[in-house]
Amino acid sequence: MTFASVSAGIHGVDIKTKKAVISSVSGSISFNEIEATSFSSDTTSGGLNINSIKAETIKAESVSGKVDLGAVDATDLDVYGVSGRVELGLKHLEKLNVETISGKIELTLMSGFGLTTSFNTVSGSIKGDHEVKAGKHIFGDGKCEGQISTVSGNVVVK
Numbered sequence: 001m002t003f004a005s006v007s008a009g010i011h012g013v014d015i016k017t018k019k020a021v022i023s024s025v026s027g028s029i030s031f032n033e034i035e036a037t038s039f040s041s042d043t044t045s046g047g048l049n050i051n052s053i054k055a056e057t058i059k060a061e062s063v064s065g066k067v068d069l070g071a072v073d074a075t076d077l078d079v080y081g082v083s084g085r086v087e088l089g090l091k092h093l094e095k096l097n098v099e100t101i102s103g104k105i106e107l108t109l110m111s112g113f114g115l116t117t118s119f120n121t122v123s124g125s126i127k128g129d130h131e132v133k134a135g136k137h138i139f140g141d142g143k144c145e146g147q148i149s150t151v152s153g154n155v156v157v158k
Contacts, residue, residue, distance in 0.1 A: 014034070077098075
């Protein structure tokens with residue numbers, strides 16, 4: 001299933017499909033729930049908001065827009081943002097990669113979720129209840145492996 005838009009938003013309630021590809025220029029994307037084998041999204045000058053998303057692979061890219069993914073249940077999650085905030089609610093995940101240029105990253109670890117991540121920044125910090133071992137930041141049981149990079153933005157994990 002593919003959705004594309006220029007100068008208009010893409011909004012829906014629930015999607016269940018094998019492959020979901022959604023892109024928008026100058027318009028927001030919002031859905032209540034998406035379930036797919038693979039999901040990819042690309043936005044420019046518009047945000048991405050999904051309340052609950054389940055997929056083996058999730059890739060979200062945004063330029064000048066907020067990425068807000070709640071209740072993420074996936075094997076791999078890859079998020080890239082330029083000049084926009086990234087908010088992720090992590091429910092179940094094996095591998096995480098988040099990169100931003102000039103944008104705050106906020107991760108909410110849902111009940112029982114743990115993360116071990118490396119953190120690279122030019123000008124930013126990482127905050128949250130965690131320990132650091134061998135250069136890795138460990139939250140909870142640390143089962144999910146992650147990489148977080150930001151040029152100019154803080155990371156908050158709660």
